[in-house]
Amino acid sequence: MKNMKLKVLLVLCALLLLSAFIAERKAPITIFMIGDSTMANKSLKNGNIERGWGQMLPGYFTEEVVVDNHAMNG
Structure with missing residues (x-):
């Protein structure tokens, strides 16, 4: 019994x-x-160096996290 x-x-x-x-x-x-504009996606055209922090945020996550940025300039 103990064995079982x-x-x-x-x-x-x-x-x-x-x-x-x-x-x-x-x-x-x-x-x-x-x-607002501080987190919005900025155009990379014409050598624009400005980036919103929301545009850069996905770089801090793995593919298990998706960032859907709806921020707008203006």
Whole structure:
């Protein structure tokens, strides 16, 4: 009887350990942004060096986070 309990316990531990390595694919997190010119996407044409902070924000995240910037100049 003790032997059977030990086997069941080992199987349960093995299943628990295996479940830690099985990752479910989740939808990316989306950050929606609204604001003024300080965070807006700026045109890169004609050598414009101005950037809004919202334009630069995606560089600080992995592909698991999507930044949807709706900020506008003006």
